[in-house]
Every structure is written in structure tokens, then in C-alpha cells.
Amino acid sequence: MPVNGTASPSVPASTGYDLGSTIRYTCTGTNNIIGSSINICQNDGSWRYTAIPVCSSVCYSAPTILNGDYMPKQIYANPGTSVYYNCISPSYQIRGSTQATCQATTLTWTSAPVCQRVCGNPPGITNGTYTMNGGNAFFEGAKVNYTCSKSFRLSAASSGSNPLNENSCLSSGSWQHTTPTDLPSCEPLCTSNPPSITVGSGIPTTSPPYAVGDTVAYNCTSPSPALLFGNTSNLCEVFETWKYPAPVCRQGYYILTT
Known part of the structure; x- marks a missing residue:
């Protein structure tokens, strides 16, 4: 029986174990078994494993992760020992700490990271x-x-x-x-207004920004009464480029003819 451990089932006081019987060793407290945790009574009356396992303050092997691995490899690790993880393919990256450590209080490992799939750069758009x-x-x-x-x-x-x-x-x-x-x-876009009226005064009928191909109309505000001379509208041709110069606003009247 290991020190700081037990065997189950316990040894029968008078008869011993039957041939083919299996016993299981467990450790008390937080200790972990070093060696086989079971033993079998063979047909010739001997035990399969002659070495009695040891209960010791060690961690078992560090946890494995999908699409990744860790180093250094060891079956048992003393408290405070750390292992370091990496992903096995550039298509995966570590999420979480790259390090796991054997904890003295519980003889378990701190959380292992995961290797998660990553994408390359997303497709771009022009401008x-x-x-x-x-x-x-x-x-x-x-x-x-x-x-x-x-x-x-x-x-x-x-x-x-x-x-x-x-x-x-x-x-x-x-x-x-x-x-x-x-x-x-x-x-x-044309982000600014079309060319301003400098003779007389007037304003475009809409406000920026304007998409290429948008048409903007002018409206005279003075003098009064005023007539618009020139192109009464303007066209956003290429971004920040207007097709026509500004019209002018002059005083006058429209003459109606019959």
C-alpha cells in the first residue's frame, strides 16, 4: 500500500485476494499517484506490478489542446513548474495565456489556452x-x-x-x-457647393455632399426682381469638380409674349 494512500478493496483478513482480483490505489489529500493506480492478482498468485506506487505532491501531465501543443513534455511536474503552448498551424492563434502552471495548493494546472482559427486580412474596397x-x-x-x-x-x-x-x-x-x-x-462626391454666384446673389437649391452625376439648381435672391443668366444648374462631374462656372443674377423682368 502506498504511503499516504489506500487500496480498494482492502486486504481480506483471512483469505487474501482471489486470483484475477483487481485493486485500485488512491492517494489521500491532494497527492497524486506516481506509478500504476491499479494492480492485478495473476493466476500464479503474483501481482502484475511489483513496484508499489508513490503518493506525491506532483501534477500529472499538463492538459492538451486542440490544434496546439506544449513544451516541455513530462509525465509528472512539481508545483510551480510551467509549460508553454503554441498552435501547430499559422491558421490558428493562441487565445488566453500561453503558459500553464502546476499549482501547489490543488496539484492541478492553471487554465490552458485554446488555439482558435483566424482569418487573413479581409477583402478591401477601393477608396x-x-x-x-x-x-x-x-x-x-x-x-x-x-x-x-x-x-x-x-x-x-x-x-x-x-x-x-x-x-x-x-x-x-x-x-x-x-x-x-x-x-x-x-x-x-462633391463635398462643397458648386461655384458661387458673384454678380448679384443666389444660392443652390440643395446642400452638399453631392454624388457624381448629381445636378444642382441655382436660385437668385437679389437684386429684386432678378433674372438668372448663364447655366441655371450645375453638374458634379468628378469628385470635387463642377462642370460649369456660376451664373449671374441681374435685375430685370421676363417679358411675356402672346
């Missing part, structure tokens, strides 16, 4: 970028949001399948949206 919703790695479930550079406006994906203009890292290690039609786009 825009993405921002990550927290964290510093693209783990499974991570989301990114797309935004546009200055003078561009975000337009939803043409497929209609991505109304939130975001992307998610899937358990397969790929991104949920990868095709151009599933990604938002950045359309150029």
Missing part, C-alpha cells in the same frame, strides 16, 4: 478601409466595418446581401463576403 470591432487578430466571429476616404460616400453592396456594410470571419478561416457585389463601394 476605403475597414476597422475592426475590438481585438487585434481576426479570430472566428470577428467583424470589421467598412468606411470610405474623404470625399467618398459608402454605398451598400449591390447584391443586397450585406446591408450592414460589414464582414465576419467564419470558422472555416475565410470571410463571409468576398465577391465585389457582396462588398460596399465608395462613390466619389
